[in-house]
Amino acid sequence: MKINKKFGNKLLAFVLPFMLLVGCGTTAEEKVQEDSSVKVSSSESNEEVNDTKAGANNKLPNVQILATGGTIAGGGESNTSTTDYKAGEVGVDELIKAVPEMKEIANVDGEQVVNIGSADVTNEILLKLGKRVNELLASDNVDGIVITHGTDTLEETAYFLNLVVKSDKPVVVVGAMRPATAISADGPLNLYNAVKVASSKEARGKGTMVVLNDRIASARYVTKTNTTAPDTFKAEEMGYLGTIADDVYFNNTVTRKHTTETDFDILTIEKLPQVDILYGHQNEGTYLFKAAVDAGSKGIVYAGSGNGSMSEVADEAAKEAEGAGVEVVRSSRTGNGVVTPKDYISANSLNPQKARILLMLSLTKTENKEKIQKYFDEY
């Protein structure tokens, strides 16, 4: 497991409050010592899927936690600071040890994939994560996956997994808005709830889910709506799949195709094509389209105003891009609603950042505009 060395000595200071918050009167050290069945065997992500581990309770489901960083693993100098901290400071071992209550609901094992702020997630990391999730879920020894992730781009990773995971087993992506060191950190309960959902039989076949703030949302519909508030993840028009109030309650299902129903097989994908997002605004020029094409973009997602509207200038530049073999998708910067089909490929109800994910994957299969539109209409 990798822990940032610069902050190594401060690690305990980061983790102790995280532990104490869930400690209910027991010290952090006691919590860790009494925690014999929460298995922490962090490893680099190419490790083979292990056989059932010694000490596992065979009545409980086996949940693998893949840690990638973010605020849920973040640490700051002061416990009253909820915005001044560094994401990706705490490793998966500490995250797991800090919530020993998880041992009552699952055999939990951890693996550090990366430990970064989610703005730094690259296509390479997405592919690595997606391949590892598929590898783990193919094993009879894994019943569900939880991925800890920064919230800033969490919805992009979650939607990517929703499209490439080839299993009905639950995949839950979880984050936190307050660092581990903050008063009232939301990470411990979010993580506990995520493991609970990943352990639930009812969660099977629902695609990749996002769990924060007691809500279960589909990766297809959820988006981050607030810069700092813990209730930032909303699925405004489509609604949540369910809630967690000690128990897991599912209310809705996803009608969009996902996981086993999609055409995408990342086993065969070594590199994702470059797709860029251009944000529409008054007085825009043609030069950003040209720059994207010159830089090798294979696709451009245009975040248009209103119903994906384009200025005449943007339309001219987009047509030139199409002429150069670049696929253009019209999406909307409004945050809600369907972009109705017209001249370019329509993002349907996907926001620009998720439209980028789907366009990248679509381009690994086809350059045919109608086929790509079908993906947008069905996924």
Ligand code: SIN
């Ligand atoms: C990040 O996305 O890595 C930082 C912000 C967060 O996790 O809330």
